[in-house]
Amino acid sequence: MSHGAGHVEHTATGIPNRKLAFWTFIASECMFFGSLIATYLYYQGKSLVGPYPHEILNIPLTTISTFVLLMSSLAMALAVFYSQRKELAKTRLALLATIAMGLVFLGFQAYEFTHFYHEGLTLSQNLFGSTFFVLTGFHGTHVAIGVLWLTSVLLHTFRPVDPARRAVDIEVAGLYWHFVDVVWIVIFTVIYLIGASL
Amino acid sequence: MATYQEVYHQERAGILPRPRSRRGILSWITTVDHKRIAVMYGVTAIIFFLIGGIEALIIRAQLAAANLSVVDADTFNALFTMHGTTMIFLAVMPLTAAFFNYLVPLMIGARDVAFPRLNAFSYWVYLFGAIFINVSWFVGAPPDGSWVGYANLTSKSYSPGFNIDYWVMGLQILGIASLAAGFNFIVTIFNMRAPGMSMMRMPVFVWTTLVTQFLIVLSFPAITVGLILLMFDRMFGTNFYEVAAGGDVVLWQHLFWVFGHPEVYILILPAMGIVSEILPTFSRKPLFGYPVMVFSTILIGFLGFAVWTHHMFTVGLGPMVNSVFALATMTIAIPTGIKIFNWLSTLWGGSIRFTTPMLFALGFLWMFMIGGFSGIMHSAAPSDMQQHDSYFVVAHFHYVLIGGAVFALFAGLYYWFPKLTGKLMNEKLGKLNFWLMFVGFNITFFPMHFLGLMGMPRRIYTYDAALGLDFWNSVSTVGAYVLAVGVFVYLVNLAMSLAKGERCEADVWDARTLEWSLPSPVPPYNFARIPHIVARDHFWHVKHEKSAARETAASRESHEDAHGIHMPDQSIFPFLAGVGMIVGAFGMLYSVPVAFVGLAIVVLSIFAWAFEGVGGYYIIPGGEEA
Numbered sequence: 147m148s149h150g151a152g153h154v155e156h157t158a159t160g161i162p163n164r165k166l167a168f169w170t171f172i173a174s175e176c177m178f179f180g181s182l183i184a185t186y187l188y189y190q191g192k193s194l195v196g197p198y199p200h201e202i203l204n205i206p207l208t209t210i211s212t213f214v215l216l217m218s219s220l221a222m223a224l225a226v227f228y229s230q231r232k233e234l235a236k237t238r239l240a241l242l243a244t245i246a247m248g249l250v251f252l253g254f255q256a257y258e259f260t261h262f263y264h265e266g267l268t269l270s271q272n273l274f275g276s277t278f279f280v281l282t283g284f285h286g287t288h289v290a291i292g293v294l295w296l297t298s299v300l301l302h303t304f305r306p307v308d309p310a311r312r313a314v315d316i317e318v319a320g321l322y323w324h325f326v327d328v329v330w331i332v333i334f335t336v337i338y339l340i341g342a343s344l
Numbered sequence: 345m346a347t348y349q350e351v352y353h354q355e356r357a358g359i360l361p362r363p364r365s366r367r368g369i370l371s372w373i374t375t376v377d378h379k380r381i382a383v384m385y386g387v388t389a390i391i392f393f394l395i396g397g398i399e400a401l402i403i404r405a406q407l408a409a410a411n412l413s414v415v416d417a418d419t420f421n422a423l424f425t426m427h428g429t430t431m432i433f434l435a436v437m438p439l440t441a442a443f444f445n446y447l448v449p450l451m452i453g454a455r456d457v458a459f460p461r462l463n464a465f466s467y468w469v470y471l472f473g474a475i476f477i478n479v480s481w482f483v484g485a486p487p488d489g490s491w492v493g494y495a496n497l498t499s500k501s502y503s504p505g506f507n508i509d510y511w512v513m514g515l516q517i518l519g520i521a522s523l524a525a526g527f528n529f530i531v532t533i534f535n536m537r538a539p540g541m542s543m544m545r546m547p548v549f550v551w552t553t554l555v556t557q558f559l560i561v562l563s564f565p566a567i568t569v570g571l572i573l574l575m576f577d578r579m580f581g582t583n584f585y586e587v588a589a590g591g592d593v594v595l596w597q598h599l600f601w602v603f604g605h606p607e608v609y610i611l612i613l614p615a616m617g618i619v620s621e622i623l624p625t626f627s628r629k630p631l632f633g634y635p636v637m638v639f640s641t642i643l644i645g646f647l648g649f650a651v652w653t654h655h656m657f658t659v660g661l662g663p664m665v666n667s668v669f670a671l672a673t674m675t676i677a678i679p680t681g682i683k684i685f686n687w688l689s690t691l692w693g694g695s696i697r698f699t700t701p702m703l704f705a706l707g708f709l710w711m712f713m714i715g716g717f718s719g720i721m722h723s724a725a726p727s728d729m730q731q732h733d734s735y736f737v738v739a740h741f742h743y744v745l746i747g748g749a750v751f752a753l754f755a756g757l758y759y760w761f762p763k764l765t766g767k768l769m770n771e772k773l774g775k776l777n778f779w780l781m782f783v784g785f786n787i788t789f790f791p792m793h794f795l796g797l798m799g800m801p802r803r804i805y806t807y808d809a810a811l812g813l814d815f816w817n818s819v820s821t822v823g824a825y826v827l828a829v830g831v832f833v834y835l836v837n838l839a840m841s842l843a844k845g846e847r848c849e850a851d852v853w854d855a856r857t858l859e860w861s862l863p864s865p866v867p868p869y870n871f872a873r874i875p876h877i878v879a880r881d882h883f884w885h886v887k888h889e890k891s892a893a894r895e896t897a898a899s900r901e902s903h904e905d906a907h908g909i910h911m912p913d914q915s916i917f918p919f920l921a922g923v924g925m926i927v928g929a930f931g932m933l934y935s936v937p938v939a940f941v942g943l944a945i946v947v948l949s950i951f952a953w954a955f956e957g958v959g960g961y962y963i964i965p966g967g968e969e970a
Binding site: 175277 | 528530531535570580
């Protein structure tokens with residue numbers, strides 16, 4: 147891993163530039179989602195009118211989509227692993243699996259949003275609606291950007307690129323993907339597991 | 345002037361041919377050279393500094409005497425809102441960015457920043473964000489909710505026009521520019537250091553830059569979320585700041601000040617870095633207590649995140665919260681005080697030269713201290729209750745931001761002008777510039793301490809004659825115009841020196857940092873050979889210490905390949921991505937399809953940018969000519 151990266155570019159720390167940039171980006175994103183989650187917690191249980199979380203949240207359904215998203219991280223890790231071992235076919239397969247599971251998660255979210263909308267929960271209905279849709283919506287947008295990015299990476303594997311460089315490309319995309327997953331673990335805990343009774 | 349020749353190998357091209365003009369407008373729009381980007385940042389920031397200054401002069405004209413009506417109350421609201429927003433986001437921050445851009449690669453022995461195209465992107469996004477927010481004046485809807493934009497003054501019901509929308513969208517765009525630059529400079533400083541340039545050998549300016557970038561990267565997301573929630577409230581009917589639906593307006597204050605207090609250090613730390621370079625040079629002594637300066641900088645950055653509610657002492661968060669934050673605030677005086685004493689110790693026993701940059705640096709030291717003292721007064725919650733929202737606070741932060749940040753930035757402008765242009769600035773005009781600004785500044789802002797303690801609130805557009813506030817207000821207004829004449833003298837000096845300034849040698853000040861080892865102006869590739877750093881203050885060491893050190897340093901310099909120095913190609917896409925953002929922002933206000941067009945331009949530009957690759961050509965440096 148580290149010796150592979152050494153061929154890409156020489157840096158004072160030995161960490162490729164893009165990888166280090168991505169770690170700082172993730173630090174920044176932690177503050178971004180931290181602020182959104184804090185806002186959610188600040189307004190938890192303060193809605194003046196329904197629908198309230200316990201009336202509407204479907205924990206079993208979201209557990210399934212959460213499981214799918216977590217499994218996509220496994221596929222992503224495999225993609226990084228195979229790209230570092232220069233096994234191109236397996237890399238592509240793992241990327242494809244990651245993308246597919248990301249799309250399944252987005253499908254569940256689209257279903258959930260439509261369902262809630264028909265139950266009367268909108269952006270402007272109450273504080274729960276405002277905080278729920280904005281927090282999970284921004285997370286969903288991140289997943290969608292990840293899917294777009296991984297699709298580009300997958301298509302890029304069909305062009306002749308230095309394998310060490312490609313491994314860093316995929317690893318950086320993987321950092322992003324895992325981060326988005328980790329954020330979902332926090333959101334799932336805060337909104338569904340702890341907050342559903344409120 | 346250095347000579348060199350360019351060599352093109354036909355490399356793998358992108359979809360479009362790469363722009364290769366080295367002169368003319370297209371060369372500036374597509375440039376990825378950190379020195380050219382620095383110049384663009386500097387020029388743009390000074391233009392907005394003048395605009396913000398004119399806004400301040402109108403404010404002072406309105407307040408010159410009781411019951412004046414130079415402008416009406418609504419315009420006054422817009423003036424102080426845009427004055428604050430402009431000076432912080434469009435003038436001082438970008439001017440510090442100009443210094444980061446110009447100096448950081450030179451000081452650490454690098455040929456450019458880690459991501460040259462991302463660097464250009466930061467500048468263009470800043471420029472378009474700045475233009476966007478100022479277009480509001482021409483459509484008759486300037487932001488008028490003050491630079492802190494407290495909810496629910498900014499809600500749709502109390503501010504139905506586009507005023508706040510311009511502010512909300514503009515600040516989000518500017519945030520993207522700052523964040524992109526933040527990632528770039530953190531990676532540059534960690535990864536692009538020359539061999540031997542360990543972290544504890546870096547100039548203090550590079551350290552303050554590094555801590556500033558961490559503050560930007562970690563604090564801007566908070567205001568971004570605050571602005572996003574406000575944007576959703578205004579455009580999509582959410583309830584985040586709607587009291588009627590159970591929302592709480594204090595949420596905005598938290599999100600704003602979690603960003604807003606680190607922002608104060610984002611403005612002052614680079615200034616401290618500049619002063620830490622100038623004082624040693626003109627005292628002919630190394631900086632006193634270098635490691636302690638570094639750790640104080642880090643400590644200030646760290647504590648900066650733990651003090652935000654001292655801006656909210658009057659909100660009513662309770663004695664416990666107020667006490668904790670009051671104590672945390674007081675501890676910041678320790679690293680700051682250490683810095684002041686280290687600067688004084690640097691001067692102590694030095695052979696001091698009172699050049700214009702040195703005068704500004706000394707002015708910084710003194711004026712920043714006064715701002716610091718009134719800051720400590722605010723840190724005690726009961727005392728702050730008396731001063732909150734009064735002109736005392738206005739006096740305090742102008743001492744920190746003009747007496748502190750702006751004086752240090754002017755010191756830097758004078759100090760590095762010879763490096764940038766190869767010419768000297770006029771010293772006589774420089775000294776006149778300094779004394780006019782110094783005297784004008786103190787006449788303007790010292791009386792505001794009195795006005796505040798007499799009970800004059802901030803952000804009122806006029807006052808009654810019976811209040812007895814006339815005298816000091818008139819004095820303050822006179823001072824503001826003296827300060828303005830001082831700034832005008834700078835512009836005259838700048839124009840004259842650019843046109844017919846005396847040519848000067850590369851190391852004109854007998855300075856200590858690496859950029860002075862290079863010809864003035866610095867060639868595009870910066871270093872013909874990457875230096876091998878053997879000491880803190882490497883250049884000084886090699887220049888004045890044992891010849892053995894010089895030989896060791898020279899023998900370890902990297903030797904370039906025969907095919908020359910690799911340079912990144914220019915690119916149009918950072919500029920186009922910036923265009924997409926301003927188009928998208930207008931779309932958010934006026935037309936949804938246009939917003940999607942803007943988004944499409946941004947996405948396509950980023951894809952084109954990613955797939956065109958770094959590209960590049962080679963430079964073979966020649967000798968140096970006089």
